[in-house]
Amino acid sequence: MLGLAADRLRADMNRLLSFLFHQGILDEQFLQLQQLQDETSPNFVSEVVNIYFHESEKLLRNLRSLLMDREFSDYNKMGIHLNQFMGSSSSIGAKRIRNVCLAFRAASDQNNRAGCLSALEVLEHEYCFLKNKLHELFQ
């Protein structure tokens, strides 16, 4: 009986994962993460993902406070945060988020504040979505 439940859980998990892959939310890098999970580190993926969430929330908050500042002009500083966010997102395979970051960076390169703001909103939205889905995954 236990086996059945585990199977069902796994089926759900696989279905969720395949949904995420299909939608382009996650990419092969996520598989790389899964490969790193083994007996010596059985919760590797969830640990990494949790750290990612922690970091990302900080970064997103920084980005927002930078952009909302009326005297905002330091695109460099924003670029640093953005690079961090992009780096960690691509390392865990969050493809959609990374793509939004790319657009964000393009807007930032052009010093286009409005573009950055809208990119940030999309980013926050995507991030929430991903967070929810991944939470589901780890339930």
Place this chain on the structure above:
Amino acid sequence: MDKGLPAKREITFETELFGSKTFLIYVEPVFSKAGETIGINYMGIDITDQVRKRERMIKIREEIAVQKAKETELNRTIHITEETMRAKQMLATMSHEIRSPLSGVVSMAEILATTKLDREQRQLLNVMLSSGDLVLQLINDILDLSKVESGVMKLEATKFRPREVVKHVLQTAAASLQKILTLEGNVADDVPIEVIGDVLRIRQILTNLISNAIKFTHEGKVGVKLYVVPEPPFAKEGSQHGSDGSTANQTTTNVPKEETCTSTSQTSSDQRGFHGKKHEGSCQNRSQSEPGTPVMNGKIDVTEEQAELPETTVWIRCDVYDTGIGIPENALPTLFKKYMQVSADHARKYGGTGLGLAICKQLVELMGGRLTVSSRVHCGSTFTFILPYKVSLSCDHSDDSDDPDDLSDMDDHGDSDDDATNGFFQFQPRTLGSLFSSNGSSRTQKLLAHNIGHVNSHKINGFSENYCSFPTSNGQAKEMDLVEDACSVAEALEISSEPECSFSHSPDHDSESAICRGRRHHNDVNGENKVSSIDVSTYSETSREVDVKVKISEPQLPAERQGRSDSGSQSTLNTSQEVSNSISKPKILLVEDNKINVLVTQSMMKQLGHTIDVVNNGVQAVRAVQCRSYDLVLMDVCMPVMDGLQATRLIRSFEETGNWDAAAKAGIERPSPSSDSLQPDCTPPKHIPIIAMTANALSESAEECFANGMDSFVSKPVTFQKLKECLEQYLP
């Protein structure tokens, strides 16, 4: 006159004085009052000019009509071309779109493969996986082709070792070989150790040609020959340094001649013939290519001007030959056209899409070379491509100190040395289920055994298994599993099933167990984890599957080992390995500020069997290098405090000058020398390989990395495959 009515007419007279002139003659009768005709009024107007003008007008109108017709044709052609371009674009986009969900399907299948499946399910899954891979390959081919055609393809220029590339390609082909064929590789001695070119594309071309050769050859051999040739007549002068201002015009007009030149030179590999053609065709050639010298040294730097330049261009010719079914003459011209196969029968019988050769030809020509073929039906075919490569003389590491024929000195550490100088490889045919036959040069065996050892150590470390007593078989089965059509392997192995324990009980294998023990030690100490180029990581999920197969493949090994004549020397080889292994475990430094990246990279390295030191910015990196001697540094580019480029510059300045003055200037104080510090000042500091980890992965930042002293770069996100390739390439 008769009618009594005036008439006018044009009459042309021929006059002697003025040529032919045309007059409008108007004649009217004159009547008397009574109505009698008494005479005529005769008027003549010279309308010659007008007539001429009229005729010219007609002609002009004709021309205009013709022009208009041409225009419409052209417009139509433009339309068609635009449509075609759009169609191609759409094809590329669609292929791209298809690729994502398809790789999703394949990824899911791979994940499925890691779950518990019964035999039937696993078989079905393997078919899925191989079909999916095939389709993916196909799509990649299509995309490649459209990229090359639309001119978007950008070529890389990286340093690589031709011998290694040839060896790897042959190895990969050998591992998946289902037929009884011998694979050979021969790299002439005058081919430089390292050249600069687009290694990925070259590998692609080689793989394509070799797999074609294998496909159409049922017995005999398939081989690759690499050798240096003098600059061929079709070469554009612009690519040569110190060209004597000869124009590109001449080379273009020479292009048609070139075809005949190279095709005739195909049949005669004699260089003299080659030269002779050059002179005949009055092709543009450098004056130093005397007909008398059959083989040039590969460096076209006989003239003084070239000798001083740090880079020269080397033309290397590569023959991929086989003893297969051959190609009929009438099929030769269409061979390289897209989607063309030799005949419909061929297409049906041998499968394939016909894209491969077209891609190869495009790629070769894009790189400035030529791809040609010569063949005899039922005898075999030879595909030849000539490409220019740059050779950077200044960076020629003197690691070819080993005599290539000196077998007894060889140890696995020296493999890079071997690879650098060894030009001959042979992969003997094997029966299904076993990788090596007992004959063949001992060098080959060492290479192959060496291969096993590597794949082993990776696998064992990759899955933190206890070092089981059958490491070799693991590696072997894995190698087979990965590269072959998994389905057929499964069948092959299942045919020959025997319990695992038979191995340890097999008689008279003292030397063998010594080997195994030796290997185990090798893996235990796990010094150099040179992993073979076979992509283990993507199939690591099938580890469970492999285990099952491993057990079954056991019995093949004893047969192999028995045949080895130098098994004794092998075991001594391995024991000497252990010693050297235990001394040098590579020290790797990771410089990265992003926590997630650190975690992921560290974990991957752990799985690959390395422990790494981690620092978070350039300053810490420099300090770390000051304190400890590292074998490899992975350097993130974007970091706070000090970025990777500057840190690399400082480290390189230390290597060049032997002191840390530059670093001190940048504000990094030299820590007090500890017992662990680097070599004393009398020996020059070792060149540490530094690999950049870039987030952009654009070509521009690659150049920046190289300009700042980095050896190579890896684009983020970091994957197993990239790390493995790095380690393989840069760890001795």
